[in-house]
Amino acid sequence: xxxxxxxxxxxxxxxxxxxxxxxxxxxxxxxxxxxxxxxxxxxxxxxxxxxxxxxxxxxxxxxxxxxxxxxxxxxxxxxxxxxxxxxxxxxxxxxxxxxxxxxxxxxxxxxxxxxxxxxxxxxxxxxxxxxxxxxxxxxxxxxxxxxxxxxxxxxxxxxxxxxxxxxxxxxxxxxxxxxxxxxxxxxxxxxxxxxxxxxxxxxxxxxxxxxxxxxxxxxxxxxxxxxxxxxxxxxxxxxxxxxxxxxxxxxxxxxxxxxxxxxxxxxxxxxxxxxxxxxxxxxxxxxxxxxxxxxxxxxxxxxxxxxxxxxxxxxxxxxxxxxxxxxxxxxxxxxxxxxxxxxxxxxxxxxxxxxxxxxxxxxxxxxxxxxxxxxxxxxxxxxxxxxxxxxxxxxxxxxxxxxxxxxxxxxxxxxxxxxxxxxxxxxxxxxxxxxxxxxxxxxxxxxxxxxxxxxxxxxxxxxxxxxxxxxxxxxxxxxxxxxxx
Numbered sequence: 001x002x003x004x005x006x007x008x009x010x011x012x013x014x015x016x017x018x019x020x021x022x023x024x025x026x027x028x029x030x031x032x033x034x035x036x037x038x039x040x041x042x043x044x045x046x047x048x049x050x051x052x053x054x055x056x057x058x059x060x061x062x063x064x065x066x067x068x069x070x071x072x073x074x075x076x077x078x079x080x081x082x083x084x085x086x087x088x089x090x091x092x093x094x095x096x097x098x099x100x101x102x103x104x105x106x107x108x109x110x111x112x113x114x115x116x117x118x119x120x121x122x123x124x125x126x127x128x129x130x131x132x133x134x135x136x137x138x139x140x141x142x143x144x145x146x147x148x149x150x151x152x153x154x155x156x157x158x159x160x161x162x163x164x165x166x167x168x169x170x171x172x173x174x175x176x177x178x179x180x181x182x183x184x185x186x187x188x189x190x191x192x193x194x195x196x197x198x199x200x201x202x203x204x205x206x207x208x209x210x211x212x213x214x215x216x217x218x219x220x221x222x223x224x225x226x227x228x229x230x231x232x233x234x235x236x237x238x239x240x241x242x243x244x245x246x247x248x249x250x251x252x253x254x255x256x257x258x259x260x261x262x263x264x265x266x267x268x269x270x271x272x273x274x275x276x277x278x279x280x281x282x283x284x285x286x287x288x289x290x291x292x293x294x295x296x297x298x299x300x301x302x303x304x305x306x307x308x309x310x311x312x313x314x315x316x317x318x319x320x321x322x323x324x325x326x327x328x329x330x331x332x333x334x335x336x337x338x339x340x341x342x343x344x345x346x347x348x349x350x351x352x353x354x355x356x357x358x359x360x361x362x363x364x365x366x367x368x369x370x371x372x373x374x375x376x377x378x379x380x381x382x383x384x385x386x387x388x389x390x391x392x393x394x395x396x397x398x399x400x401x402x403x404x405x406x407x408x409x410x411x412x413x414x415x416x417x418x419x420x421x422x423x424x425x426x427x428x429x430x431x432x433x434x435x436x437x438x439x440x441x442x443x444x445x446x447x448x449x450x451x452x453x454x455x456x457x458x459x460x461x462x463x464x465x466x467x468x469x470x471x472x473x474x475x476x477x478x479x480x481x482x483x484x485x
Contacts, residue, residue, distance in 0.1 A: 006030035006409075007116055007126035009102055011092070012041020013083070014132030014382035014398050017062065020090050021402050025409070031124065032092065033116070035101035039087055041134060043079035048160040048179065050186030051076035054207075054289050058226060059233045060393045062086060066226035068217040073209045073289075105129060106350040107377060112418045112485070114378065127418065128409060131345055132382040135461070138346045141334045145313040152318070156334045157183060166331055168192045172319055174311070175335030177202060178286055183335060184302075185292035194302045195319070195327055197311055200448070201275065203259045203282040207289040240391035241466050244283050245441045256282040266294035275306045284446025286390065337451055344384060344460075351376035352421075364458040368427040368481070369404050369474055377421040377485075380405045386434050387470070388452070388461040390443070397463070400471035407477035411484070419485035426481035437464040 006022060008015045011034040022030050038044055043053075053060050057074040061067055067082050074082070087093060101119040108115050114129040139158040141147070155161045157179040171191045173180050176198035188194050212220065219225045243251030259282055267273050276297065278285075297304055305321060312322045318329035344365050349357035352375045360366075360373060367373045370387035371380050382401055389397050408420050435458060438444050443452050443459045452461040463470050 001125055002123065003113065003125035003127075004029050004031050005126070006128045006130060007114070007124055008032045008130045008132055009116070010034065010041065010132035010134055010382075011039040011087075011096055011098075012043075012132065012134050013062070013395055014134060015041070015130075016083075016086055016090075016092060017395075017398050017402050018130045018132055018382065018405065019092055019095060020062075020086075021406050023090060025406065027409075030095060032096040033100045033102060033118070033124065034096055034098045035119075035133075037099050039093065039096055039098065040080060040083040043076055043083050046158060046160075046179070047076055047080075047162070048157045048183050048186075050182035050184075051179075052182060053079060054178065055237070055393045056233045058220070058230045059237070060395055061230075062395060063230070063399055065089070066220065066223055068220045069212060070217065071209060071211045073207065102133075102347050104348040104350070106354075107352055107379075109352065112377075126378075128378045128380070128412075130380045130382060130405065131384075133346060135338065135344055135383050135388070138338055139334075140337055142336055144311055147314050149316050150314050150318070150329075150332060151316050152330050152332065154332045154334065156336070158338075164331065166191055169330040170318075170328060171195070171331045171333065172197060172327065172329050173333045173335055175199075175337065177335065177337060178288055179337075180335035181288045181290050181293045183333065185290070185296040188296040188299050188302050192301065194299075195305060195329070196297075196302065197305045197319075198275070199307055199310070200285075201278045201306075202285055202288045203256065203278050204262060204276075204288045204290055204293055205255070205259050206262055207291050209291075234392065234396070237392040238466055238468065240283075244391065244443070245437075245465060248281055248442060248445070251281065251283055251442060255287075259287075263294065267298060269298070272297060272304065275304050278448075280448035281442050281446035283390065283442040284448035285450040285452075345381065349376065349379070351379070364454045364456040365460050366427065366431045368422040368430050369401070370463070371401055371404055371474075372408075372422040372427075374422055374424040374427050377419045380408070385460050386438075386463050388463065389467055390452075390462055392467050396467055397470060400467070400474040403471070404474040404477060407475075408482070411477065411479060411482070415484055417484040419483075421483045421485075423481055423483060426478075434464060435459075438462075440464070 008018050011032050015032050052073055052075040056072050057069040065086055103117050103119050105114050105116045114126045116124045139156040153164050167190045169191055170193045172195040174197045263273055309321045309323050312320045318327045320326055365385040367384045370384040387397050412420050438459050441464050443462050452459050454460045
């Protein structure tokens with residue numbers, strides 16, 4: 001039997017943080033399963049033109065792994081370098097099986113472990129299973145009428161085909177969210193025509209980026225300096241929660257008015273201004289940071305189609321709009337997001353008594369600390385329900401989750417037990433608290449529909465409060481909330 005104390009699914013930052021924490025605890029009997037042929041997750045996979053992080057890099061990094069970043073908001077290539085730096089430092093390639101796609105996992109009550117079945121048909125067994133596959137790893141392409149009839153080139157931004165030369169071509173980008181906002185300025189000057197199909201606009205704020213000079217990069221290598229910069233950035237971003245949750249008036253005065261001024265300064269055409277101005281409160285959807293998106297919209301070869309002239313159908317040669325216009329195209333790029341709420345885990349999970357996680361989450365995904373679910377012993381979900389963060393670094397929350405996960409493992413070892421499982425009442429109380437608090441936030445009351453919400457209407461992606469509050473909750477391990485066997 002191919003059995004390990006811990007199996008980690010996914011090799012992005014969540015999987016890396018889990019592995020590093022295990023190594024620091026002297027646990028070497030673990031393996032990372034990665035479905036792709038390479039390690040690294042988001043920043044090794046998403047290599048579309050213009051890809052970059054939207055949180056300052058000194059904060060969007062593992063807390064104990066500083067790096068001499070070349071700019072405040074790192075681009076994809078540098079983030080990939082950083083990811084590989086971490087992987088190499090901790091020798092994680094030796095602990096990883098690539099091209100190993102998990103198709104289902106099932107709890108084995110008699111063995112007190114998880115059976116993990118892969119696409120190859122073999123199985124791996126784990127006492128403890130850590131799912132770190134990530135919420136933004138399963139691309140979604142809507143089933144537009146005629147989608148499969150198009151004879152040109154198509155791909156999702158998550159799987160950008162660099163072998164295809166888009167220069168001089170007639171291109172459509174479907175979607176106008178965070179990925180599209182980076183792709184559009186990157187290719188607008190290279191393509192012949194660019195048609196952007198926007199379901200609804202996002203609020204856009206200027207991107208306060210800067211390049212670090214050589215002497216500044218040298219300072220970043222000094223841990224106390226790096227920590228001081230990281231701390232300053234953290235508290236500056238944390239202040240945003242005041243607007244997101246406690247004062248929409250402040251949000252409108254300080255952020256929304258700034259975004260409106262950004263439109264006025266960069267777009268002269270009244271009709272284009274109308275198209276890009278949202279009708280919901282800023283923050284209800286993900287805020288885009290860009291200095292180059294609006295100027296790209298103003299280019300003569302770029303056309304922005306809003307919902308009044310959206311996609312009626314996709315044809316063999318392009319797109320037919322709702323007004324009956326026929327747009328001839330060579331390439332369609334789907335920037336249509338991910339199944340980040342109802343599809344938190346992309347493979348079937350069967351827990352105790354054969355009950356599936358899909359059944360438990362039928363109404364909406366829920367988990368204690370966004371991490372564990374009653375009836376699913378020894379299963380920990382990294383970036384699970386309500387662990388997303390709209391104002392700061394996702395890695396900060398991942399590291400907070402690690403406090404809870406590792407304290408759970410420590411409790412098993414200390415008490416010489418095989419199984420830990422959260423109690424139903426503990427999960428119920430936590431979930432009730434989350435959604436009671438969520439009612440106070442802009443994500444619930446801001447007047448938009450976003451990927452933050454599940455089909456049930458519950459906001460599933462976000463944690464409704466300060467990130468340090470979540471860290472305190474995750475760090476305060478409560479044995480009385482768990483059952484040990």
